[in-house]
Amino acid sequence: MAEILPIKAWRYKEELSQSIEELTSPLFDVVSAKQREALYQNPINSIHLSVPRGDKPADTAADMLQEWKATGTIVQDPLPGIYVYYQYFRLPGNEREYCRKGFICHIKAYDWNEGVLLRHENTIPSAVNDRIDLLDKTLMNTSATHGLYTDPDFVLERYMDESIQSPLYVTEDYQGVRDVLAVIHDHDVIRHFLEVLESRQVLLADGHHRYEGSLEYRKKRMADNPNHTGKEAYNYHLMYLTNTEADDLRILPTHRVLENIDLSDEEFLERLRAYFVVTPKEDAYELNEVIVGKNWAFGLYLSGNAYKLRLKPEVHHLIDWPVPQEVKDLDLTVMHFFVFEKVLGIGREAQRDYPGLSYVRNFTACVSQVDSGKARLALITNEVSMEQVKRVCYSGAIMPQKSTFFYPKTICGFLFSSIKENEFISSDTACL
Known part of the structure; x- marks a missing residue:
């Protein structure tokens, strides 16, 4: 079903690869403002391409990219390849070292209705537009x-295990x-x-x-190309694939933090x-522990007071969103329907971009934001399981936004992949 291709990656020149740790950066949607400012101080850090700044950030990134190519700051690998990427990590309170194994390649950008690539979350429109502009200007x-x-x-x-024995880079990231x-x-392995x-x-x-x-972006280029074949470079996207x-x-929970509500604490609790x-x-600080392993259970930290919430099973059938049962059964669906829609009166669509609602992965940070007065309340949730993700994807439905946090995050800067025709490996030449 899924068509993938090797890539001729653009990477930092050999002299710079010795200090690759100074050139990598977090993904644009997880990098903090403080991290950004520190990374921007390095004029050739990858953040200048992945999270450009300025009045016209996409144009700024395009100009910088051309400069990096012209000066040889980045060079294109002469041969196409599948790039193996392993991440070794530990989780808090656990001495085990995990290793997430995967590989980076091009994959065709399939429309959702083709049923080849399946999503599980909603997106926020403004963030998509920024990514389109950046891809359009930089290719x-x-x-x-x-x-x-x-x-x-x-x-x-x-x-992959054999390849990783001869690494291009070994580094420790911000996590x-x-x-x-x-x-x-x-070639034979790539073909496999x-x-x-x-x-x-x-x-x-x-x-x-x-x-x-x-x-x-692919749809836009298809519409402008009367001779579209499906093999053009604009049809493809860079992806890291894991089993x-x-x-x-590992999937970690993403908690909800709300700056304010139009109810007193007493009114809010009574409605709950x-x-x-x-x-x-x-x-x-025990709220994340008292809900572990319990369905439809949440921690609530409200104005300095802690509560455990457990849905009354007899009300679950009230969820009337037009979604399959696989989605209705999720903890986050329960939270977004009963807490945000029924108790706070924030409709399903309004929740997608609701001002003052933030998504926080760090449990301690949730408590700190409430204690400092930056937020009125925090809702603590359990993680989503891989089996739940599969069931939702295969049902054709999607979860509430920011439902999953796959850990660890990949980093930017190891390689970049071009969708310019003269820099791209097509399906006709991928394994020649």
Whole structure:
């Protein structure tokens, strides 16, 4: 089903690769303002391409890209390859070292209705438009989105394990994760990767806005090209692919923080009691622990007071959003329907871009924002499981926005991939 291709990556020149750690950057949707400012101080850090600034950021990035090419700051690899990317990491409170194994390639930017690439989250329109503009001006993918394929036999891992023994880069990133990049040039092995993915659907794990930007750009170019064949460079997108069956694929929870509500604490709690069992808790820092393993359970930190919320099972059937049962059963659907829509009166569509609603991955940061007065309340949730992601994707539905946080995040700067025709490996020449 999924057509993938090797890439002739653009990478920092050899002299700079010795200090690659100073040139990488976080993804545009997770980098903090403080991180950005520090990274911008380096005039050749990858952030200048992935998160450009200025009045016309996409134009700024395009000009810088041309300068980097002209000066040899980045050069294109002479041979096409599949780039193997391993991330070694630990989780808080766990001594085990995980290793998420994957590879970076081009993939055709399939429309959602083709049923080849499946999404699981909503997107925020303004963020998609920014990505389209950047791709239009630079013709360069600056960071790979994260896709998932399913292979219980792990047939590609042995090739990746062999390749990773001869890395191009080994570095530690801003998350404390050890990132290792290698490349496969062997034509027969590359062809095997292409053949394995031909029979697979791909689930989009992370990077919905970047992928949708590529998709909309492809539609625009198709409309302008009466001789469109489907093999043009603009049909493709840069993706990092990992196996859903691997035990090292981790999904962390994304909590909700709300700056303000038009209710007193007493009114808010009273409305919640119509749908939830509300139990006061002494210690806010235990809210993430008291809900572990419990369906439709949440932590609430409201104006300095902690509560456990547990949905009354008999009200679950009230969810009347036009979504499949797989989506109705999700914790986050329960939260967004009962807390945001029924209690706070914020409709489903309005929630997608609601002012004052933020998505915070760090549990301690949620508590701190409420304690500091920056927020009125925080809603703490459990993580979504890989099986739930699969069920939702295969149902054809999508989850509420910011439902999943696949950890660790990939980083920018190891490589860039061009969709200029003279810099692109087509399907006709991919394995010659």
